[in-house]
Amino acid sequence: MCGIFGIITNQDTISVGNIVFEGIKRLEYRGYDSCGIVSLSNSKLYLKKDSGKIDEIQRKINLAEIPNNSKLALAHTRWATHGAPTKINSHPHLDCHNKIAVVHNGIIENFLELRKELTQNGHIFRSETDTEVIPHLIESQMKKGLNFKDSVIESLKLLKGAYGLAVCQVDNPNSIIVARKESPLVIGIDEGKTTYCASDIPAFLPLTKKCYIMDDDELAILKAGEVEFINLLTNEKVKKELRTIEWSIDAAEKGGYEHFMLKEIYEEPTAIRRTLKISKEQLKIFANILWSAENIYITAAGTSFYASLAGKFILTKFLGKYIQAIECSEFQTQLTNSLKKDSVIIAVSQSGETIDTVEAIRWARSYKDVKILTITNVVGSTLTRYSDNVIVTQAGPEIGVAATKTYSTQVLTLALVALEIAKLRKVELESDIVKYERALRSTPQIIENFLKNNIDLIKGIVDTLDKSAQFFFLARGISIATAKEGGLKLKEVACRFIEGYSAAHAKHGPISLVRAGFPIIFIAPPDETYQRLIGNVMEFKARGGKIISLVVESDNVIAELSDLTIKIPQPGDKYHNIFSPITFIPALQLLAYYASLLHGLDPDKPLNLSKTVTVH
Ligand code: AGP
Secondary structure, three states: OOEEEEEEEOOOOOOHHHHHHHHHHOOHHHOOOEEEEEEEEOOEEEEEEEEOOHHHHHHHHOOOOOOOOOOEEEEEEEOOOOOOOOOOOOOOEEOOOOOEEEEEEOOEOOHHHHHHHHHHOOOOOOOOOOOOHHHHHHHHHHHOOOOHHHHHHHHHHHOOEOEEEEEEEOOOOOOEEEEEEEOOOEEEEEOOOEEEEEOOHHHOOOOOOEEEEOOOOEEEEEEOOEEEEEEOOOOOEEOOOOEEOOOOHHHHOOOOOOOHHHHHHHOHHHHHHHHOOOOHHHHHHHHHHHHOOOOEEEEEOHHHHHHHHHHHHHHHHHHOOOEEEEEHHHHHHHHOOOOOOOOEEEEEEOOOOOHHHHHHHHHHHHHOOOEEEEEEOOOOOHHHHOOOEEEEOOOOOOOOOOOOHHHHHHHHHHHHHHHHHHHHHOOOOHHHHHHHHHHHHOHHHHHHHHHHHOHHHHHHHHHHOOOOOEEEEEEOOOHHHHHHHHHHHHHHHHOOEEEEEEOOHHHHOHHHHOOOOOEEEEEOOOOOOHHHHHHHHHHHHHOOOEEEEEEEOOOOOHHHHOOEEEEEOOOOOHHHHOOHHHHHHHHHHHHHHHHHHHOOOOOOOOOOOOOOOOOO
8 A cells, every 4th residue: 555645736825845745744654665756847857755754755855845836746655565665666656758757556467568568669667666657658658649638548548456546747737637446546625726636535634625535447637726537437527526524634643642543542432432423224224234134244354354253243142143254355265155145244444445355345246146234434435335335433534554443433333233233133121222222332431431540550561561572362252352453453563473362262272382471461351251261361370371461340350360450440241241342452452552662663653564455
């Protein structure tokens, strides 16, 4: 995944260099191994790019400094796929004569054959990237006499793969051409004055709240303060809805916190409260479809998959049907011969752009007559286009690469659907459903209370575990999802090796690693698995393991057995226990966050990771 940003304006009073620099910085979460800016002025392209993080490059070559009279600029922040993260491979990429510049997010699958053909026709390539074929293709179309727009259109016809791209050309200083296929692209507009393009809305949010969301196979011609859309399949103009973004830029920026990850953990209560307001109608649609379904699957990647595991547990309780959870990358492989028509598939994805999730759903749709229910945090994302029904979680923009508030809102959404099913099926007493609802509605307050009183405790635990490089996160029942997700956070942002596992299963192998002082984090709400979990705690304690437990306030059994204890301020009844994946997770997210700081890492930019994985 990469980030692209572009601006075209007719205003003399604004500094294009600063705007494009700030814009691309707000997209740094999408990739941060190299960055570049191209500006156009006096019929010439001015290119600045290098490898490294944006601030480092800024210090080195002052990216933001571009010719004063520039009214057009494009920028890119890269997460390498084809070619190492070097200066030469960083974007923008130019044609042979430095007249065309392209920034691109996605992968051109047939770039090798295109490159070979272009090379045979005399084009000189400078980088190892797939992207570089694009400016050369446009160059060769223009050489044939086509105008800028038609050259881009004809070039796009030759590409196989995914792209969100922006192009400028020196003889067309009044326009930027952008196009989208399977990689996100949004257009911001200050009518009559300035137009922006970006991979994500926060990039231009401080500048305008008016935007268009591009669809696949669309091209747009951006002029200062105006935009025209063309459907690439029909070649016809498209009239698109101008949307007003309700988020404030504060929601998209750090707002006083040292890192986005910390800010987003603190935003969990608000995100949950907003998501609790999802319309009953939408929940009922999901509930009815699931109630009448014969075969139900749930699919996702990473954190969204762990949210799905927790959600599946809650859904199954109230639905009384088996739900199969399959990682999206395995979906097609596992179901090629067994996916039945009339199946219902729940797809969960924060971004709605994860390629494996999108592909699983696309495959399922084309293969069988199935229904797709999507839960995502991003309106208009690719996944939503392949879905019969969509619920958008109300987490707000999540910038930290490690998912935090989107996890809790995904579990919450699945829980809300589950409670709607409970009402339909009437298998629970009405008074019980009321208590479950009350417990679910109390989750933001529980998290707020926890955050208020436990930061020093978490920091202290992190200090104590300073030297530990390996951890087990163990649990039973629904809390296995919490163990896996809590462990994933520590792995991602603190670079510790962890195994998130079933506590019972752990004695069938993993326990052999335990030596004196080996840290084991037990997630232990007092649900139906609690008594047996005590046995598991004893097993690991007997082998010298350092026991860290996550329990409810009133716990005094596992807490007593533990070396260190984190107490979540919530009742230990069945109504609250089932929603513990929501209330217990912030403690583990914070543990990971402070461990990351202790090890001198940047929790917002975990090594080798990207916020949205758009490659297989
Ligand atoms: C979460 O911390 C990770 N960055 C990653 O596992 C992520 O959850 C996964 O890539 C799925 O992304 P999605 O929810 O946008 O589909």
